Amino acid sequence: MGKRENRTKPPDPATLCKSKDPAAVRELLTKVGDKWSIFILLTLEMFPDCRARFSAVEKCIPGISQKMLTVTLRNLERDGMVSREIFPEVPPRVEYQLTKLGETLLEPLQALLDWVNANSEQVRKSQRLFDQK
């Protein structure tokens, strides 16, 4: 399932979407494809125990607004990728940590990042070629 050998026969139309739970696939890729999720996941990964407080994450991600950090963290928590712990202090302290699930997602994600590092130059070249035609 999902192997990449060359076929010699055309596929049954809609085979793809029957075998793969298209809703779940699209859902994840939409999440991961949004503007900030991956940066948050990768940032948390850098901290000891994959754990950091709100403001610490914020400082590691230039350009993110407070609102989007809150929203994206909340979504990640909802999906079970990140856990959230509130400390009843003043001033308040909230710590976020990658869950086991979140950590497992980072592996395939890292593969994608490696691909980017290896191939982004070729992509840019292709774009330039295409644009000047």
Next chain:
Amino acid sequence: MGKRENRTKPPDPATLCKSKDPAAVRELLTKVGDKWSIFILLTLEMFPDCRARFSAVEKCIPGISQKMLTVTLRNLERDGMVSREIFPEVPPRVEYQLTKLGETLLEPLQALLDWVNANSEQVRKSQRLFDQK
């Protein structure tokens, strides 16, 4: 680089974005995260020689509009993931084919799909739990 061991010291803020070409990372994830790109790539992969004509791809992707198929294919071509060949016939025939570059992207992508297949149930469970609080 990009390893996943636990750190014992907090990261240098903005380390992430210095080491990874954030523009390129975000660019790819935005593409891959759009509504149709992956389905198109996975569809082409199913055909002999990773090659199919416009209408054949269309039939394999329920719900895609003609416009979005055209637009997304054009973007993929611009990025060098897909090549396009026009046959001067009537009625016209146009064939699209995964390039070498496009095929290499499918490997990390497949890892992500496998993750979805393995974990989407747990994600849904987490969502239900979160929502009823």
Next chain:
DNA sequence: CTGTATCCTGGGCGATACTG
């Protein structure tokens, strides 16, 4: 059959102000 050209809507996201 394989496109292009318009129009239109929803929602992602930023800016800003306010709160416990």
Next chain:
DNA sequence: CAGTATCGCCCAGGATACAG
């Protein structure tokens, strides 16, 4: 410090019509 609330812009993407 770590949020909410509100407003408004922009643009991905759907519907529809037309063209080579």
